[in-house]
Amino acid sequence: MVGFIVRRFIAMLLTLLAVSIVAFAIIQLPPGDFLTSYIAQLASTGDQVDPRVIENLRAQYGLGEPFYVQYWKWITGVVQGNFGHSFEWKRPVWELIWGRIGNSILLEGLAVIVMWFVALPIGIYAAVRKYSLGDYLSTILGFIGLAVPNFLFALILMYLAYTWFGTTLGGLFSPEFEMARWSLPRVWDFLSHAWAPVLVLATAGTAELIRILRANLLDEMKKPYVVTARAKGLPEWKVILKYPVRLALNPLISTIGWLLPALVSGSVIVSVVMNLPTAGPMLLRSLTTQDMYLAGAIILLLSVLTVIGTLISDILLALIDPRIRYGAR
Amino acid sequence: MPQIPMAAEPILAIKNMSITFTSPDEADVEAVRQVDLTLTAGKTLALVGESGCGKSVTARAILRLLDKSALLPSGEILFNHGQGTVDIARLKPDSLAMRSIRGAEISMIFQEPMTSLSPVHTIGDQIDEVIVLHEGVSPKKARERTVHLLDQVGISGARERANAYPFELSGGLRQRAMIAMALACTPKLLIADEPTTALDVTTQAQILDLLRQLQDDFGMAMLFITHDLGVVAEIADEVAVMYLGDVVEQGDVYEVFRSPQHPYTQALMNSVPHLRRKADRQRLSPIKGTVPSPKDRPAGCAFTSRCPYVFEPCAGTRPAPTEVGAGHLARCHLLARTKMEALA
Ligand SMILES: Nc1ncnc2c1ncn2[C@@H]1O[C@H](COP(=O)(O)OP(=O)(O)OP(=O)(O)O)[C@@H](O)[C@H]1O
Ligand SMILES: [Mg+2]
Numbered sequence: 001m002v003g004f005i006v007r008r009f010i011a012m013l014l015t016l017l018a019v020s021i022v023a024f025a026i027i028q029l030p031p032g033d034f035l036t037s038y039i040a041q042l043a044s045t046g047d048q049v050d051p052r053v054i055e056n057l058r059a060q061y062g063l064g065e066p067f068y069v070q071y072w073k074w075i076t077g078v079v080q081g082n083f084g085h086s087f088e089w090k091r092p093v094w095e096l097i098w099g100r101i102g103n104s105i106l107l108e109g110l111a112v113i114v115m116w117f118v119a120l121p122i123g124i125y126a127a128v129r130k131y132s133l134g135d136y137l138s139t140i141l142g143f144i145g146l147a148v149p150n151f152l153f154a155l156i157l158m159y160l161a162y163t164w165f166g167t168t169l170g171g172l173f174s175p176e177f178e179m180a181r182w183s184l185p186r187v188w189d190f191l192s193h194a195w196a197p198v199l200v201l202a203t204a205g206t207a208e209l210i211r212i213l214r215a216n217l218l219d220e221m222k223k224p225y226v227v228t229a230r231a232k233g234l235p236e237w238k239v240i241l242k243y244p245v246r247l248a249l250n251p252l253i254s255t256i257g258w259l260l261p262a263l264v265s266g267s268v269i270v271s272v273v274m275n276l277p278t279a280g281p282m283l284l285r286s287l288t289t290q291d292m293y294l295a296g297a298i299i300l301l302l303s304v305l306t307v308i309g310t311l312i313s314d315i316l317l318a319l320i321d322p323r324i325r326y327g328a329r
Numbered sequence: 330m331p332q333i334p335m336a337a338e339p340i341l342a343i344k345n346m347s348i349t350f351t352s353p354d355e356a357d358v359e360a361v362r363q364v365d366l367t368l369t370a371g372k373t374l375a376l377v378g379e380s381g382c383g384k385s386v387t388a389r390a391i392l393r394l395l396d397k398s399a400l401l402p403s404g405e406i407l408f409n410h411g412q413g414t415v416d417i418a419r420l421k422p423d424s425l426a427m428r429s430i431r432g433a434e435i436s437m438i439f440q441e442p443m444t445s446l447s448p449v450h451t452i453g454d455q456i457d458e459v460i461v462l463h464e465g466v467s468p469k470k471a472r473e474r475t476v477h478l479l480d481q482v483g484i485s486g487a488r489e490r491a492n493a494y495p496f497e498l499s500g501g502l503r504q505r506a507m508i509a510m511a512l513a514c515t516p517k518l519l520i521a522d523e524p525t526t527a528l529d530v531t532t533q534a535q536i537l538d539l540l541r542q543l544q545d546d547f548g549m550a551m552l553f554i555t556h557d558l559g560v561v562a563e564i565a566d567e568v569a570v571m572y573l574g575d576v577v578e579q580g581d582v583y584e585v586f587r588s589p590q591h592p593y594t595q596a597l598m599n600s601v602p603h604l605r606r607k608a609d610r611q612r613l614s615p616i617k618g619t620v621p622s623p624k625d626r627p628a629g630c631a632f633t634s635r636c637p638y639v640f641e642p643c644a645g646t647r648p649a650p651t652e653v654g655a656g657h658l659a660r661c662h663l664l665a666r667t668k669m670e671a672l673a
Contacts, residue, residue: 224445229392232459232510233431236423242446250449321449322494 001318001325008314019303020078020206024071027292027299037290038087074296084293088286093297097279101171101301104278107194108267111201112259119206123213125247128240130218134241138210145207151269154200158274160193169196170275197274201267205259211253216251220244250321256313338409340517341368341391341435341549346418347574348386348406358623359388362574363647364404366552368518373544373551376584377597378571379620384554387571388520391552392431393422410434410517427673431465436511440523442503446495452479452506453491456513463514464647478509481546483539501532503547508539512547519544522553525560537564558601562586567656570594573631574623580657590659593632630662638663 001198042049058064077084083093110314126135158169170193177189195295221244229239279298286294318325348361361383368374376384389395406417408430420427439445445461446455453475460471472491479487481645483504495503504524511519521540525533541564544551553564561568561582568586569579570593578591589595594618618635627633642648642662651664 102428222437224441225447226443227389227394228439228507228510229447231431231437233394233428233462235428236457246449247447322451323448323496326494326497 004318004325005315008311009210012311015307016304018309020075020300021071023052023296023299023303024074026296027287027290028067028070035087051124074293078297078300083140083297086286086291086294088289088291088294093294096294097297097301100279101298102275102281103276104267104280105305107197107201107276107278110194110198111205112256114202115205115209118202119209119213122233123210124217124240124245126210126214127217127221135171135214138214142207142210145203146211148203150200150204150266151273153203154197154270154273157196157200169193172197172276197267197270197276200270200274204266212252213248216248217244220248223247246320250317253316253320254313254314256309335381339367339369340409341406341415341552342366342405342407343387343391344405344407346387346390346406348383348390349400349402349403350396351400356624359626360399360527360574360623362626363392364574364576365650366569366576367580368550368552370506370517370550371544371548372566373553373564374567374569375553375555375565376569376571377554377556377558377561379423379556381620382571383574384556385522386569388437388522388552388554391417391520392415392435393420393427393517394431394437395422408435408518429463432459432511432516433514435518435520436516437520437522438504438507438511438524438601440526442500442507442527443495444491445507446503448495448590449635451492451494452498453493453511456491456506456510459510459513474490474513475509478513479506480542481542482506482509482512484509498527501535504528504532504536505539508536508543512543512549515547516549520548520554522554523556524553526555533560540564558597563583570597573620573626575660577632577661578657578659580654582655584657588654590657590664591632591661592636592638596661624668630660 022238025290039049039054063070066219074084081094083097085091086093086096089096111165122138126138129135161167161169172193174189174193177186180186186277226244228240229243230236234242242259267276267278268284270276271278273278279302283295283298285291285301286298343364343366346361346364347359350358350360352358364383364387366376366387376387378384380417380540386395386399390399390401401418404418407414408417410430415426415430417427417430419609434451446452453472456469456475456478457471458475460466464471466474476487479490484490484502484505490498490502490506495506498506519540524540525536528536528595537560540551540553553560556563565582567580568582570585570591571577572593578585578589578594580591585594586598589598593616600616616635617637621634627644629645630636630643632650633639636643640662646662648660648662648665650658650660651668653659653664
């Protein structure tokens, strides 16, 4: 098991290296760089730009130098915790993003937990009572959850909250808690804001999870070991929970890894609509303004999340499935 | 009913049982039409027949393990649990009464020892579970029993093997583990549904030996399902031959093999190869035609469409059992007629 984790860890580092190169290449792809659009913008407003400042910036980041030189300058900084400077905000990238990435992880993490808590019982119910009224209802609700775009759901929720309760849903904190330290009242304030975005973010995933769980479970319930368990005299609920559910979960556990980044990229529009201080909107903006170090840092951190998520999935899977654990020894 | 001596009292008596599968968009299928079987302590009854004739369905009906779509519209399954009899056919499949019989008084082993055990639980866990469930002992005590059982079914290094997962064991060992699980609560009846079909010949022989020896030790009755007449000859005391949902002939294994009475049984015996010199070999005589589906079964004797001796009552009337020897019954109009003539 330890060897297994060590090997996965090394694979993870190599993946990250590859991802960082690709991420850097992508932010370099658009013609020009931030400085050209910066100069153009200043020029259009009639401002004069000091050529020496531009020159300094070019030298500092190696702009105009070959790709590998720029990459090398960037990645060596990143490894030392220096993610570079945001051109647009004129501040270190790290200062800008850590809070937002934290908010993202918190929101998406809560959404994942809600998803599993809702999907697990419903999926099991739908499979065990196949073709019952409840099964059809969950299927219909599931399709609605999948079909309605998240941002639309967010808008509906905000509209209803406003017309019915006169409250505006949006943001993650009340103004007075925005910059405060974490404390019990701040947690409460966060929760009273966060339930709506978490609900919105969890819908599509919940629907998907119910669908997959139901299908997996129906497959597993046909297997002979379920009959064996019944033949022992176990009550039906125990048979279902201990045997087929356990096996139906295996493939789902491996999806936890890519759930996180999928949620982050899927949440950009929701975050814009609901005015959430998460990483998504910032990534969007940095890409349009070619603020490359900011964009690069966010993409890299999201990749790190994905890869860590995958590692967690792999370890969980090995823990619950002896066939994988022993196969990987 | 006349008083029968204790020793001969049957553990399980299936009387005129039928099993129908319903389906929302198709006509009902009567998979099993009439089955009468009697199982006695310490004896093995082999149930033989071609694929699809309803052997597994019959076996599962005894433990009420059939799908919800299966009905038992007629017949009784009388189980003698020592303090009287219950009719299993009238119990609800998930009722406490039924569950306390499963695994404790009647247990079952299956054909596929790989897929019949959970791949993600150790065999020890899976055996402990049934002991804890029915006897309420502590998991630790249960494990002691499990190790003893594994030892008894010939698994060496039982204590370590209890912590093994099914995929770490060979097919033969898995089937032994399966047997240990079935015998964990010393059941009165063991149902074995083709327990050796998936195994190679040598392992098959070892498992049969083991079952015979365990029957001597535990004294349980055994219902042994197979389509291999060689296996029947080796393990059974009595045999029941099924064709398309009907038990067509049953009796002492020696009796039935020596003088099969039903045309289907005769045909079945003729389709078994005997070891002969090449020059002396004859072509096997397989039964002509194929097994019809239960939907196309004649209203009368199920064998009508393939029987070489059909005459007029066969297609329309179901033959009643005729006693052709001591405890040797066959359902065939021919036999009924000969008997009538003999009496006349
Ligand atoms: N769940 C089910 N729904 C509908 N029909 C079924 C179902 N299970 C079994 N049957 C029908 O019952 C009949 C008997 O099946 P069964 O499995 O008992 O045969 P078998 O004698 O055990 O055959 P084999 O030797 O292949 O195991 C078959 O014709 C099959 O079509
Ligand atoms: Mg079968």
